[in-house]
Amino acid sequence: MRPPEVSSDADALADRVIEHVGRDIVLGLPLGLGKANHFANALYRRAEADRSIRLRIFTALTLQPPSGSSEIEKRFMGPLAERLYAGVPRLVYARPMRAGTLPPNIEVNEFFFLAGKYLSSPHAQQTYISANYTHAVGYLLERGVNVVGQMVAREGEGESARYSISGNTDVTLDILPTIRARRAAGERLALVGEVNNELPFMPGAAELAPEEFDFILESGDYPLFVTPKPPVSLADYAIGLHAASLVPDGGTLQIGIGSIGDALTHALILRHREPEVFRAALEALGPTPAGRERHCDPFREGLYAASEMFVDGFLDLFEAGILKRPAEDGAVLHAGFFLGPQSFYDRLKALPEAERAKLSMREISFVNDLYGGEEQKRRDRRDARFVNNAMMATLLGAVVSDQLEDGRVVSGVGGQYNFVAQAFALKGARSIMALRASRMAKGAPRSNIVWTYGHATVPRHLKDVVITEYGIAELKGRSDRDTVAAMLAITDSRFQDGLVKRARKAGKIERDFRISSAENTPQRIVSALSPFRQAGHLPRFPLGTDFTEAEQTLLPALSLLKRQQGAWLELARTFREGWRAGETSPAEKAALDRMGLARPKSLKETVLAALVLGALRRD
Template sequence: MWSQGNAEPLTLLEQLIDQRRAFGQIDVFLALSFSNTMRQEYCDVFHYEGLGGLGANSRLSRQGVLEVHPMQLGQFCNDLHDGRFPVDVAFVQLAGPDRDGNYSAGFDHTYTRDLVSRARVVIAEVNTNAPVLPGASTIRPDELDAVVHTDRPVCPAPVAVSDEVDRKIAAHVAELVPDRATLEVGIGALPSCVLEALAGHRDLGIHTGMITRPMLGLIGSGAVTNAFKPVDTGYSAGSILAFDQPQRLDPYPLRLRPSRETLHFTALAGQPSMVAINTAVEIDLSGQVNAEYVPEGYVGAVGGLLDFVRGARASDGGRSIFAIHSRTSRGRSRIVSALAGGVVTVPRSDANWVVTEWGAVDLAHASLSERARRLISIAHPDDREALSKAWHDRN
């Protein structure tokens, strides 16, 4: 297993690929990938397992070579920390060293500290382009079995281009976010639009999984002060930096923590007006959410989604918001009578706000028939009659 996202240790992975036939079969566990390093043709040695089709790993799922573990990220990180999920060899990308000779987890604090603590063998790629930021703890040189020093660009997160539909949805979402709210926002074109739409808000806080470049833009606008957060007051908190680093991060008060801390229920429920803003593949008429699967394979994972949804709903004044296009790029409705493959990422008992370009509806405390009516009202107009008929026939 290795660190993820921008912190993929690309030099180590390339060497592993080149030398793979010297080892025999290797079980590889994948999290989030921004690169195309792992490929189907390496299955001559690699056996791929992972949390889902996160980033470039969706291609492996479509090719039928990725076995998925449908686990919540918070629980997975707890299991890794406690030794219930054994890892034999860990590759980690680190930053540093500092003046004391210690290293930092750099871009990815999700589970890097626990990988170093638990793996039998730890090989580090220390990249001069990885940032030294405050994290859970430092990593001492004597915790590493081997170190490779590199100076190469990190693998950047993909950049998605927003459109007019994104902007309409973002405007609806912004109306549901009060001043002084604490935000969790995902990654992609629509979440980026939402962050831009919040620039006029005041005293927002950030307690999220991924800190993205649009999030830095919101911080820079003055809308984010983190002044009313009871923990990490004055700091935007997350677990991973989901961008490369062409600029200095000094102006941004950031604090990175392991996911087992940022996703802990009490940490989320204790935030004032915690608002979780996420996207989904599709939502059925009862409020069930599929955020990970399409008929061709996995394009996402459970990840921290359910942790954030439940933590936000338990927060004083908090809410969960799913923001989706009413239709896919191929013209298929994202509000459906039945989820693809029957995959439920978030159960209907956790349903709250759903937003499309046609409006916003609250499903909490609504009966099944009322939920269907509300969701159909924000579906694409050309899909509403078919959805109504499907609901009538089903009942």
């Protein structure tokens, strides 16, 4: 194997790659963070200018800074994007893909979307490929991938340089054996590494010999894409507390992204450090039903993690001394990719290499499947709790996580099905689906537990555990009647009667069935957990935040305004609250100033200022 060709010019490198592999290019880009952005942009520009080049891009989770849709959202997101994403190269294919204006010789297929980003993009919806994460590699190989563009970290210089594919081992490590075989057969392929030393250097399987790369782009270091932490609501904490009580010491853990995952992480740390507070919070939510497991003690043996995404919460668990049970290879975590806030990247880089080696990045087939080394995986993944987020669930136990009823894709299946399958295959494992019982839409509450839905990500024959803020539904192996009853017990009370009627009509529950659960209302959750928030045990940002104090003040208010979109009566009430507000507090003044609305200069800004102030008062 020869050393890679090195270039500091992305455009020149794009020309060199076209010369090397030909004018029909199938470009594989890793999911999320690990894309070689400068190289991909240069290749796109070459194909855009020269229609004799055919460029097909296969990827997932194309990251784009938030922009906002309404005037109020744009005023909030604009300064935030300038602060957090200055210097992060934008992928130039993203905008024409969304608009449906890609040149005829360029095609982009994604198997996972940035959540909700492409709901209104017919082109993106039409070119989306529905795939389990573990199947994406096969689809890419079937398309004849001949170029892979990967961001890499480097340590050392010259002949002593070491390269790591870092936070995106997921697909690349699975493709690599085929690349090697095709090279050996005489095919011309290009594995391109774009060096960015802002990327944490992850050792172990993520480290590749320089000779594995055909080309190296020295494009200069640039900021990594970050994902600001959302605030954690009391409803999220209720879900997190329930889920944390199902995790046995010495077990295995997977956590999903978002505020529910953050709530679970914090609840586990609370259980470890202050078990009496953890127990009290659980008791405030309600007594444990007879026969249900509840784990409330600190972690002595600790946990091992097998999770397709290395969320930053795992690093918190590692630092708290909870994530410490080693697998047979010595790692306490195996994951396929990572993405998070800047503090997450900084903390990873600051770890001694021996500690980073315990957080092992592996191919997605290793993490998401039991195939290959199955005996060892079964020993490592004992008492697993695979916790995934969902959008909705049916009363009969099906789960909706990726797509709307009309077929529009919100995000993607990813590895959710893989972990459900593992939960059924592993002794002592459980698949846990976490979702909020209700949501607000156009100013009105909507149930996230429904009778039927036109799409399911996980079918009801794979039902196991479902958690909402109102409790835990144990569904595995239960009859349809008992499944319905268990799901009703964790449904928002405002929707229980209507769902009971649907179940009775379908003959799935007895005519004289009555709800026996406690009052399932948002007010009850607030009443139960507010004392713990006030005492500092359940903070809004348990894992830190990139938001300023003014932005933290604004977030709940802007969330309220978003829920009221289209609900004109509710918006009118909010406006009236702000219009009649009178003297503003220092925090309200700072929030209005952050929005550029402290001194309105027009009628439009006066209305916007009243809406924001009213939302601050009504939240």
